Amino acid sequence: MAVFMDLNLSSSSSVRSLIESAAQLGFSTVAINYVFEPSKKKQEIPTPTPITELMDQLPVVQGRSRPIRVLNRLTVVMSDSSHFRPNAAEYRSFDLLAVQPTTEKLFHAACLLYDVDIICILVTEKLPFFFKRAPVSGAVDRGVVFEVSYSAAIRDSTMRRYTIANAVCLMESCKGRNVILSSAAEKALELRGPYDVTNLGLLFGLSDKDSKEAVSSTCRSVLLHAETRKTASGIIYTMKSCSDSCDQQEAPPQSEHCEAPAAKKHKTAPADS
C-alpha cells in the first residue's frame, strides 16, 4: 500500500486541527506551508515554528501504527527575478522549498535553473502564459515537480474553473509526470481523503496511475530531492556534532565508506520516478 502525503497545509492558527484531521484521513506525511511574498513591502522570510512546540504529541495515522510526520515548507511568490535568492541562509531551516512564478520568464528560469523542489501552479486566476514543452521537460529531467492544489476549487465555483483549466493546460505539456496534488487547506473541513484526491485527479486530466502517484510516490521523490538539495548532491552531508564524538579518531574513514553507496541511492531516486 502506498503511503499518502499532503505537502501543503497552510500555516494558520488552526494548524493543529489540520494535522489531526490529516492523520485521521490517512496521510502519513504532511508539510506546513509558509508563504513569503517579497513583492509586498516590509515582509521578512518567516521562521518555521518547531513541530515539538506546535504539538506535544503527534496523532497516529489512520490504519498505521506510526505517528504522522510533519515537515516545514517555504513558498516564495516571485514576480521579479531578484526575489529568489539561491543559497540564502533563511531557506535552510525549511525542509522543502517551493516557488510560485507569475511570469513566463520566471517560470522558464524556475524550471531550468533554480534549485527548488516544487513549482506551484497558480489556481486562483487564469494563467497569463502557456506552458511550453522545453522548460517543462527540463524540470521533469531535473526532478522538480509541479504542484496543483485543490482547496481553492472547493471554496468557489470560479476558482474551480481556473484550477481545472490551468491543470489541464499543464498536463498537456508534462503528460502527467512529476505532478503532485496537495490541499493548501486553511481549515480542517477543506481537506479531502487520499482516495477522493486521487479521483479528483481525473478531473485535472491525469490518468488513473498518474493521479495515484501524484499523492504517493511523486511526493516521496520530492522529499528525496529536497534531501539532495541540502547535501552536496547527496554525497556529503554536514551536521553539528557534539564534543564527545570528536574524541573518536576512527569516525571519519568509516563514514567515507558508508557514504559512497548512499550517494548513488540519492542520485537515482528522484530521477527515476
Added chain:
Amino acid sequence: MVRVKRRYLLCEVNVSKRSDLLQLDDRAVAAAVRAAVALTHGDYGAAHCLVGFSVKYLNAHTGMVFLRFPKRCYKLLWSALPFITSIEARGQKIPCFLNCVHVGGTIRTCQKFLIRYNTQQLHRMLPKCKDEEEKQQVREAILQCSLPGGKKEAFEDELESEEDEEK
C-alpha cells in the same frame, strides 16, 4: 443469472461538531450529492444520477454512508463528491465533507469492510480512554466485532458501544 452492475461507495461524513451528525438523514445526503453532481457535471451528470443512484444506509452515530452508483459512471459521479461542503438537513446547514474509505461491488463486501474499519476505530479510541471502566467497555466492544453467526447483532452492538464512548 446476470446482475445489474453497481458500485457501492462507503463514505464517512466528517463534521467539526460530532453532535451535528445526529441530524442527518438519507434524503439530505442524497440531495447534497445530487446538487454537487449537477454543479460539477451539469445536466449530463444529473441525468446519470437519476437512475441507479441511492443512499443505501446511513449511520447517524458514526457518520457512515453507503452510496450506490451505477458501475458505468461511478468515477464521474465520485469526482463530484469532494465538492460537497455542506449538507442541509432539517433546515440547518451542516458544514461537512465526505471521505470515501472503500469502494465495493456488493453491499456485503462493504459491510465486511465497515466492521473491520469500525474495529480499527475502537482500537484508535483505546489509548484515549480516561478511566479503567471505559477501557473495559471498549475492549469488550472489540471482542464482539465479528461477522459470522449473529452478524446483525454484533454489528449493532458494536456501533452502540462506540456511540457510548463518544459521549
